[in-house]
Amino acid sequence: xxxxxxxxxxxxxxxxxxxxxxxxxxxxxxxxxxxxxxxxxxxxxxxxxxxxxxxxxxxxxxxxxxxxxxxxxxxxxxxxxxxxxxxxxxxxxxxxxxxxxxxxxxxxxxxxxxxxxxxxxxxxxxxxxxxxxxxxxxxxxxxxxxxxxxxxxxxxxxxxxxxxxxxxxxxxxxxxxxxxxxxxxxxxxxxxxxxxxxxxxxxxxxxxxxxxxxxxxxxxxxxxxxxxxxxxxxxxxxxxxxxxxxxxxxxxxxxxxxxxxxxxxxxxxxxxxxxxxxxxxxxxxxxxxxxxxxxxxxxxxxxxxxxxxxxxxxxxxxxxxxxxxxxxxxxxxxxxxxxxxxxxxxxxxxxxxxxxxxxxxxxxxxxxxxxxxxx
Numbered sequence: 001x002x003x004x005x006x007x008x009x010x011x012x013x014x015x016x017x018x019x020x021x022x023x024x025x026x027x028x029x030x031x032x033x034x035x036x037x038x039x040x041x042x043x044x045x046x047x048x049x050x051x052x053x054x055x056x057x058x059x060x061x062x063x064x065x066x067x068x069x070x071x072x073x074x075x076x077x078x079x080x081x082x083x084x085x086x087x088x089x090x091x092x093x094x095x096x097x098x099x100x101x102x103x104x105x106x107x108x109x110x111x112x113x114x115x116x117x118x119x120x121x122x123x124x125x126x127x128x129x130x131x132x133x134x135x136x137x138x139x140x141x142x143x144x145x146x147x148x149x150x151x152x153x154x155x156x157x158x159x160x161x162x163x164x165x166x167x168x169x170x171x172x173x174x175x176x177x178x179x180x181x182x183x184x185x186x187x188x189x190x191x192x193x194x195x196x197x198x199x200x201x202x203x204x205x206x207x208x209x210x211x212x213x214x215x216x217x218x219x220x221x222x223x224x225x226x227x228x229x230x231x232x233x234x235x236x237x238x239x240x241x242x243x244x245x246x247x248x249x250x251x252x253x254x255x256x257x258x259x260x261x262x263x264x265x266x267x268x269x270x271x272x273x274x275x276x277x278x279x280x281x282x283x284x285x286x287x288x289x290x291x292x293x294x295x296x297x298x299x300x301x302x303x304x305x306x307x308x309x310x311x312x313x314x315x316x317x318x319x320x321x322x323x324x325x326x327x328x329x330x331x332x333x334x335x336x337x338x339x340x341x342x343x344x345x346x347x348x349x350x351x352x353x354x355x356x357x358x359x360x361x362x363x364x365x366x367x368x369x370x371x372x373x374x375x
Contacts, residue, residue, distance in 0.1 A: 001328040002032045004068025006061040007039035010075045012286035014042025014309035017072040020049045022321045027054035031328050034058045034068055043313040072324055075303055076103055087111035090332050092324060094118055097347055098245045098361040099272040111351050113332050117320065119243040119355055120345035127242060131178050132315040136305040138182030141265045144299055145234040148263045148290055154297050156261040158233045161191030168192045172228045174249050174274060175238035176203045179267050183236050188215050195228050225249060229257040237266035239274040244357030246271040255294045262296055269300040333373055343369060
């Protein structure tokens with residue numbers, strides 16, 4: 001199979017979908033890999049490194065899209081890329097369709113096969129291709145939140161760890177999944193007092209067992225959320241409903257409960273945001289990451305892990321390459337038949353929406369993936 005890797009064009013997105021090690025694995029399996037020139041520079045990989053492992057360096061993105069049977073990316077294709085997508089072409093990347101009707105309709109019209117990293121589902125509901133960058137985003141959310149709590153950045157001037165004689169900062173995390181637990185590890189390690197909220201009692205029991213003494217757990221409901229907003233210096237949105245739009249857990253009127261110049265980092269922005277004001281504003285970029293609403297600093301960068309591209313590229317591709325090898329070797333249809341995890345990643349086939357959460361988000365027609373594949 002001819003596999004294309006175009007350079008990412010989202011603002012300040014420096015990751016690449018395949019490092020040289022991944023290219024070597026695909027080439028050694030008999031596939032041809034096309035890398036857009038300088039595509040890996042942002043992650044620290046130059047053209048020569050790719051050439052040494054058998055890749056072909058292609059001058060323009062258009063040529064990569066035109067020649068490739070499968071495109072592997074990190075982030076969803078932007079509008080300028082849609083016209084380059086060919087009917088039947090396999091796209092393997094993060095899509096997060098439920099956060100954007102425009103993206104959903106735009107990709108639907110291309111007739112491509114959209115396999116979304118974020119809905120590939122393994123045993124016990126694990127999301128193996130979302131987990132690596134959820135780990136990065138969770139840890140980074142505290143790092144960014146701590147920065148924007150500094151007074152010169154517009155925040156309250158709170159040091160999360162405090163000092164002897166001064167209380168530590170208060171961090172509230174909505175969601176105890178992969179993002180939430182990694183955010184809690186970082187915040188607790190800095191010495192902050194952390195409260196994690198979740199609706200899964202078994203998850204809260206687990207977190208209570210594994211977290212240090214400066215982390216408390218709390219059942220998530222409107223009453224408890226209002227209670228913890230009163231004390232939060234940093235609020236982290238870590239809610240995820242796989243492949244579907246995130247619910248609003250913090251409405252605009254609830255911002256008045258928060259301390260002036262507190263900080264919100266909504267990692268759920270990829271799925272629309274779990275804070276109403278974040279959802280209404282939309283995603284920000286690394287070039288212009290924050291804004292203030294009702295005296296509260298909001299951070300809603302949609303590709304947070306792009307700030308640490310070397311770590312993020314390696315973490316992501318460690319997980320994605322085994323699936324890419326299967327798709328390349330067998331074709332997407334047979335790979336999906338043989339591996340149910342790949343089947344769950346298929347969100348669109350020939351204009352049919354095959355992931356229920358995406359169809360429901362925009363009241364569009366849903367086609368079960370088995371039917372779309374003719375099974």
